[in-house]
Amino acid sequence: MASAWAYLTGAKGPSGFGSASTADEVARAYADQAKDKVVLVTGAASGIGMEAARVLAKYGATVYVHGRNEARAEETIKLIRESVPDAKLRPFVAELTSLKSIKTAVDKFLAENVPLHILINNAGRRGLAGRTEAAAAGS
Numbered sequence: 405m406a407s408a409w410a411y412l413t414g415a416k417g418p419s420g421f422g423s424a425s426t427a428d429e430v431a432r433a434y435a436d437q438a439k440d441k442v443v444l445v446t447g448a449a450s451g452i453g454m455e456a457a458r459v460l461a462k463y464g465a466t467v468y469v470h471g472r473n474e475a476r477a478e479e480t481i482k483l484i485r486e487s488v489p490d491a492k493l494r495p496f497v498a499e500l501t502s503l504k505s506i507k508t509a510v511d512k513f514l515a516e517n518v519p520l521h522i523l524i525n526n527a528g529r530r531g532l533a534g535r536t537e538a539a540a541a542g543s
């Protein structure tokens with residue numbers, strides 16, 4: 405009941421943020437920790453993921469922008485650059501229901517020889533259960 409009330413009123417919790425806080429406000433508060441970090445945001449082509457990618461890039465992180473295909477990732481990078489022109493963005497392309505596609509994307513990332521400091525596993529659809537293809541088959 406208390407949490408529902410806090411959600412509805414936007415009251416701040418122990419973190420100092422509440423439902424009325426924006427991603428930008430949170431990222432600004434942690435800007436020192438985001439700067440020069442390498443972050444991968446899955447599901448960055450829309451919604452919460454896109455905004456998380458945008459604000460992290462705004463505060464100096466290098467962000468790998470995940471999209472399910474090249475067009476989704478590149479379009480997202482273009483959109484983010486409209487508000488953060490100097491954003492350090494790289495595409496990360498993977499269809500997350502396919503283990504083969506994930507492996508291809510990971511191999512490509514590893515070949516770039518950069519560290520991964522932060523992984524934001526955001527991709528998904530609320531209320532939709534699914535299985536990764538090859539994983540489900542046991543390979």
Ligand SMILES: NC(=O)c1ccc[n+]([C@@H]2O[C@H](COP(=O)([O-])OP(=O)(O)OC[C@H]3O[C@@H](n4cnc5c(N)ncnc54)[C@H](OP(=O)(O)O)[C@@H]3O)[C@@H](O)[C@H]2O)c1
Nearest residue numbers: 447448449450451452453472499500501526527528529530
């Ligand atoms: N919004 C809310 O109120 C809320 C509340 C609780 C939890 N969440 C969770 O927060 C996350 C983001 O929510 P959102 O509202 O921002 O959702 P959204 O706008 O639907 O974004 C989800 C993103 O994940 C990507 N995605 C989904 N399945 C994928 C797959 N198999 N392979 C590659 N990409 C995939 C989508 O790509 P495409 O656009 O190409 O499909 C999309 O970019 C989700 O995990 C959701 O369950 C959201």
